[in-house]
């Protein structure tokens with residue numbers, strides 16, 4: 433399995449990332465993709481990738497960090513993206529749930545990063561919360577790039593629009609929650625050939641760890657619930673999602 437989205441760069445949650453990586457490997461996670469939310473976390477992600485053969489990095493500014501972003505700061509992201517184990521630009525996008533940054537700040541940050549990804553020919557990892565139609569409006573007006581909607585939580589209409597852009601989708605802990613019937617209904621419409629597994633650790637812990645810190649080693653709980661939804665063996669999910677992740681991140 434590949435944990436395609438985790439935050440071992442959160443030094444408060446993961447004071448000892450080596451141990452978290454070791455435990456994940458022991459639990460069947462062969463690669464971990466550590467995702468940046470600003471320059472500092474992107475730098476730590478690249479450092480972890482540099483030190484650990486299992487780890488890859490995604491670099492960029494999260495929409496809730498966009499108030500602190502300005503165009504001069506893109507240069508540092510571009511330099512980090514040049515590292516051979518930096519595999520995508522992200523997590524970028526829109527978040528209209530929190531108001532740490534204005535929609536305009538989020539838009540400017542998003543467009544700079546999309547242009548950078550385009551120039552560098554790199555895939556893009558999106559964070560999107562309560563903003564799918566706004567984000568899709570932007571993407572539909574641009575040339576199509578390889579897109580991953582991390583922790584997809586949109587409607588069926590959002591999904592159809594994102595599928596038209598040939599996107600792939602990340603599934604996390606919420607798939608194990610009782611109330612997630614709508615997400616579980618949409619998963620077969622996505623299909624195993626467009627799905628990747630992710631923990632988003634230290635957030636979004638799957639059942640039975642809900643309310644406690646999440647770890648990449650819990651990825652199997654998400655795989656197992658996805659396998660139930662598709663009525664296939666867990667290993668079928670592991671193989672399919674690993675292949676999708678390898679193709680998308682080119683690892």
Ligand SMILES: [Zn+2]
Pocket residue numbers: 437439467523632
């Ligand atoms: Zn994240």
